[in-house]
Amino acid sequence: MKQPIGVIDSGVGGLTVAIELMRQLPKESIIYLGDTERCPYGPRPKEEVIQYTWEMVRFLQTKQIKMLVVACNTATAFTLDLLREELDIPVIGVIQPGARAAITHSRSYEIGVIGTEGTIGSKAYPSTLKHINEGINVYDLACPRFVPMVEKGLISGDLAYEIVHKSLLPLKKHKEMDTLILGCTHYPMIRELIQEVMGPRVIVISSGEETAREVSTILGYNSKLYTGDRKPKHSFYTTGDPEIFKKIASKWLKQNIDIVEKIELAEVQSMGY
Numbered sequence: 001m002k003q004p005i006g007v008i009d010s011g012v013g014g015l016t017v018a019i020e021l022m023r024q025l026p027k028e029s030i031i032y033l034g035d036t037e038r039c040p041y042g043p044r045p046k047e048e049v050i051q052y053t054w055e056m057v058r059f060l061q062t063k064q065i066k067m068l069v070v071a072c073n074t075a076t077a078f079t080l081d082l083l084r085e086e087l088d089i090p091v092i093g094v095i096q097p098g099a100r101a102a103i104t105h106s107r108s109y110e111i112g113v114i115g116t117e118g119t120i121g122s123k124a125y126p127s128t129l130k131h132i133n134e135g136i137n138v139y140d141l142a143c144p145r146f147v148p149m150v151e152k153g154l155i156s157g158d159l160a161y162e163i164v165h166k167s168l169l170p171l172k173k174h175k176e177m178d179t180l181i182l183g184c185t186h187y188p189m190i191r192e193l194i195q196e197v198m199g200p201r202v203i204v205i206s207s208g209e210e211t212a213r214e215v216s217t218i219l220g221y222n223s224k225l226y227t228g229d230r231k232p233k234h235s236f237y238t239t240g241d242p243e244i245f246k247k248i249a250s251k252w253l254k255q256n257i258d259i260v261e262k263i264e265l266a267e268v269q270s271m272g273y
Helices: 015-024 046-061 073-086 095-105 117-122 124-132 146-151 158-172 187-198 208-221 242-253
Strands: 005-009 030-034 067-070 110-115 137-142 179-182 203-205 235-238
Touching: 005 015, 005 046, 015 030, 015 208, 015 242, 030 046, 046 067, 046 073, 067 073, 067 208, 073 095, 073 117, 073 124, 095 124, 095 179, 095 203, 095 208, 110 117, 110 124, 110 158, 110 187, 117 124, 117 137, 124 137, 137 158, 146 158, 146 187, 158 187, 179 187, 187 203, 235 242
Parallel strands: 005 030, 005 067, 030 235, 110 137, 110 179, 179 203
Antiparallel strands: none
């Protein structure tokens, strides 16, 4: 099917998922929407996150997407079940793929999770991990300073290291922890700093690769993979500053992103969304 895959995120973080989709599914077109104007979602009330997510979804529905990837962990925690109930296309989030990857890599079953306040407060990761294996010990930690620094492009240097080091100190006391889930798609952009702080003994898991693999599986199962010869066309939208988005996207995707369109999201009022 020629229709594109839709990817939504609270900002630029979902690009870490988009790059894996491009790598694993090079024939597929992607439409990406980052709500950078209202980022971060982590500190926001659940109902607000649900409203904002539906606004993004309604916009992408006008683009005739064949599948929706909710690349924001906070939005996944609060809206995934709702979206699956209402939409007639496949919808996947990033929490289950990340949890499965962590369990695969962990030997001690002592697993850490870092994320936004919303994601950590939802307890979505501990619930998912323990649903798979009740014997897992989970240490979760909110890191509210990470998303704003990534959105500003502060992903390296002494100041970035200091922020990451101070934020992760509470996890350092868990000596048996051998795996750390990056429970926010912004965090892979500072993965090297996180790995440096946590040390080589801890395996750092990003859900992007596993999420892209699940997208491929679901599209194949539903006979929706594009198998033609047309080159993929990727489109990028933001609610914030398109120049900042373009700069970060070009750097992260390692390709020149010429056009990023700024949009205004209309409030969705049907049933409140």
